[in-house]
Amino acid sequence: MGSLEYITNWFSAHPTTTSIIKYIVWVLFVIGVIQFLRSFLKRRLPAANSRYKAQKAVEIFGYFFIIVLTISYFTGSIKDFTLAIGLFSAGIAITLQELFLSLAGSIYIFIVRVYAPGDRIEINGIKGDVIDIDSIYTTMMEIGQWVTSDNYSGRIVKLSNAFVFKGPVYNYSKDFPFIWDELDVMIRYKSDMEITKQIMISVASEILSDYTAASKEKWGEIVNKFYIEDAVLDPTLAISLTDNWVKFNLRYIVDYKKRRMTKSLLHNAIHDKINKTDGLVELASTTVEVIRIPNIKINN
Structure with a gap:
């Protein structure tokens, strides 16, 4: 008996194993096609934005095709093993529920457009700019932590897409790329209000x-x-009286990426104009009033 005939007979005698092997071959083939198309688009498309979207579209379509292939293959080709497949699927679902949630989260993110690459978001207590979204993770350039204001910390954070289902997602840039900010200036009581x-x-x-x-x-x-x-989108001013000074609170709207720079410009311009009032307006600082100096006895 030749090798080819032996292999043919073996496959005929083991239909279940044969079907599983065929399924694995199909899945590997689809994954190979996905990788080939991603590499092809990476070389052919010059624009980074178009290249990124095309690669993600191929990836999502490929995984969707694998899901459809799996459902149709196991429900149509291995009828005698429906119960085993059901139990196997249930076990996989429990074991890999976080993975499935991440896959569902990636689909939800792209369809609903919760956020997109380039958006500034805060999710699960982490704030940063989205630099990539794949089928499992959202990659962010972190903002804050040990640095003040909205500056990059230098860390790249990978966050499971499943978190879109587990809590709020704060988007700084979608639909309305502006935020409100405040600035306080303390003025002495004798100043011209x-x-x-x-x-x-x-x-x-x-x-x-x-x-x-x-x-x-x-x-x-x-x-x-x-x-x-x-x-109200125009700058507004609120005044409050304290024990030590008059507090002027300026509330204004600013581009979400230029909050720190804008506050610095406002501080500098206000300080320069106050200095030109020849003492009519004076900045306040914390003062200490001494009520009584205690008597000190010095023994010779």
Whole structure:
């Protein structure tokens, strides 16, 4: 008996094993096609954005095809082993539930567009810019932690896509790429309050004019899209009296990526204008009032 005939007879005598081997070969073939198409698109498409989206589309379609192939193959070719396959699938589902949640999360992210590469988000207590989304993980360039304000920490974080189902996702850039920020300036009580108001509002209107105009256009789209009331987008000033000084609180809207730089520009401009008032406006600082100096006895 020749080798070919022996192999043919063996496959005929073991139909279940033969079907499983065929299934594995099909899956490996599909994975190979996915990798080939990804490499082909990587070489052919010059634009990074188009290349990224095309590769992700091929990957998602390939995994979807494998799922359809698995369902159709096992329900149509191995009828005598339906119970075994069901038990096997249940065991796999329990063991790999986090993996399945991640796969479902990736599909949900792409379909609903919870976020996309380039967005700044906060999820599971981690804040950063999304730099990649694959079928299992979202990769982020981390912001914050041991550095102040919205600066990169230098760490790249991989986060399971399953977290989109487990808690809130804060998106800084989708639909409305602006955030509200505040700045406090402390003024001494003897200062001219009207001049201080004029300085604060004029500086804010000058530096923030572009952000205010752009945010009003975007906010109009938000109001039309969601059930939300209109908001004040121009800089606003609130004054409060404390034991030591008058606190001027400036609230304004700014591009989510330029919050730190804008606050620095506002501080510098306000400080320069206050210095030019010839003492009519003075910045306050913490002071200590001495009520009584105790008597000190010195023995010779």
